[in-house]
Amino acid sequence: MDSPEKSPRILIIRRDNIGDLVCTTPLIRALREQLPTAYIAALVTKYNLGVMDGNPDINALFSYTKAKHLGSGESRIGILWDRLVTIWKLRSQRFDWILLPGGPQRSSIRFAKMIGGKKILIRDKEDVAGGPHHVEQCCHQLVRMGLRMATPATRLTPDPSRIERFQETLPQGWAWKDRHEPVIALHLSSRKPSQRWSAERFAETARMLHDKLGARFLLFWSPGAADNPLHPGDDEKAQEVLKATEGLPVHPIVTESLEDLIAALSLCDSIICSDGGAMHLAAALGKPMVCLFGDSDPEHWGPWGVRHAVLHKPSRDVADISTNEVVEACQKIMSGSSDPAV
Numbered sequence: 001m002d003s004p005e006k007s008p009r010i011l012i013i014r015r016d017n018i019g020d021l022v023c024t025t026p027l028i029r030a031l032r033e034q035l036p037t038a039y040i041a042a043l044v045t046k047y048n049l050g051v052m053d054g055n056p057d058i059n060a061l062f063s064y065t066k067a068k069h070l071g072s073g074e075s076r077i078g079i080l081w082d083r084l085v086t087i088w089k090l091r092s093q094r095f096d097w098i099l100l101p102g103g104p105q106r107s108s109i110r111f112a113k114m115i116g117g118k119k120i121l122i123r124d125k126e127d128v129a130g131g132p133h134h135v136e137q138c139c140h141q142l143v144r145m146g147l148r149m150a151t152p153a154t155r156l157t158p159d160p161s162r163i164e165r166f167q168e169t170l171p172q173g174w175a176w177k178d179r180h181e182p183v184i185a186l187h188l189s190s191r192k193p194s195q196r197w198s199a200e201r202f203a204e205t206a207r208m209l210h211d212k213l214g215a216r217f218l219l220f221w222s223p224g225a226a227d228n229p230l231h232p233g234d235d236e237k238a239q240e241v242l243k244a245t246e247g248l249p250v251h252p253i254v255t256e257s258l259e260d261l262i263a264a265l266s267l268c269d270s271i272i273c274s275d276g277g278a279m280h281l282a283a284a285l286g287k288p289m290v291c292l293f294g295d296s297d298p299e300h301w302g303p304w305g306v307r308h309a310v311l312h313k314p315s316r317d318v319a320d321i322s323t324n325e326v327v328e329a330c331q332k333i334m335s336g337s338s339d340p341a342v
Contacts, residue, residue: 013102187271217245
């Protein structure tokens with residue numbers, strides 16, 4: 001175990017999915033709490049940049065574009081040049097620590113070596129001692145730095161201007177100050193086929209919860225067509241749900257960016273969703289939730305730090321989760337009778 005410096009220069013590299021980066025914010029938060037005068041920077045992808053925007057625990061935020069996320073007007077040569085410029089800027093900062101909470105990913109290790117920190121710390125089997133959850137294993141890197149083990153809540157900072165813009169689009173009487181009925185977010189999309197609940201069941205759940213709780217609903221999904229090779233979307237599925245819930249208070253919200261999704265999720269009282277990025281975003285916003293898990297491990301990837309119910313079948317397929325189970329779990333969540341998360 002190393003002795004902690006009082007004001008070290010620390011870089012956290014996290015280049016993978018939205019949920020992974022959200023689950024890294026407790027580590028960053030704990031670093032700031034224990035090393036208040038440290039210089040803490042983060043290197044992420046432009047795809048995930050919105051997770052870290054406005055985060056009060058970092059001094060600087062750097063990003064780069066992955067080749068598979070190449071946007072309109074961008075070239076591979078252009079993003080490679082930008083990446084090299086970013087590496088040069090980071091290398092000149094002479095970091096004491098470079099942390100790789102994503103584990104031994106080849107590209108992250110390459111970044112770390114090119115930047116050239118004095119000590120590079122990679123999450124590995126040793127960090128399983130922190131606990132089964134990904135947050136715990138990321139935070140165990142604190143111990144390896146000579147710091148105290150801590151696992152605070154995940155953290156997001158929604159953009160107030162985006163929140164205001166979405167509030168203005170809500171139907172009359174849906175604003176926080178006007179309403180008495182709960183507003184429940186339904187997030188339809190999931191990257192894994194085993195975690196995609198059907199449009200029919202989402203619609204049936206909405207009907208039942210409206211009857212039982214008078215609930216209103218914000219409908220979220222990944223925008224776009226299902227056959228988009230880079231970013232498959234669920235526009236058709238969303239239309240199916242809207243058609244099947246005609247006459248119910250269901251309000252669709254199109255979120256064209258990660259920052260939009262974060263801001264719009266902040267408007268709900270709770271959420272029903274599958275395991276994925278939206279689940280971790282909602283948890284970081286403090287939203288109680290019902291989580292549908294398919295072929296993934298809730299002990300490792302469950303929502304962190306909020307009241308929640310996990311529904312996970314032996315088949316590891318959300319198709320085997322019934323609407324009655326979801327409705328019952330949601331009622332418990334809304335009543336506050338379920339046990340809080342870690």
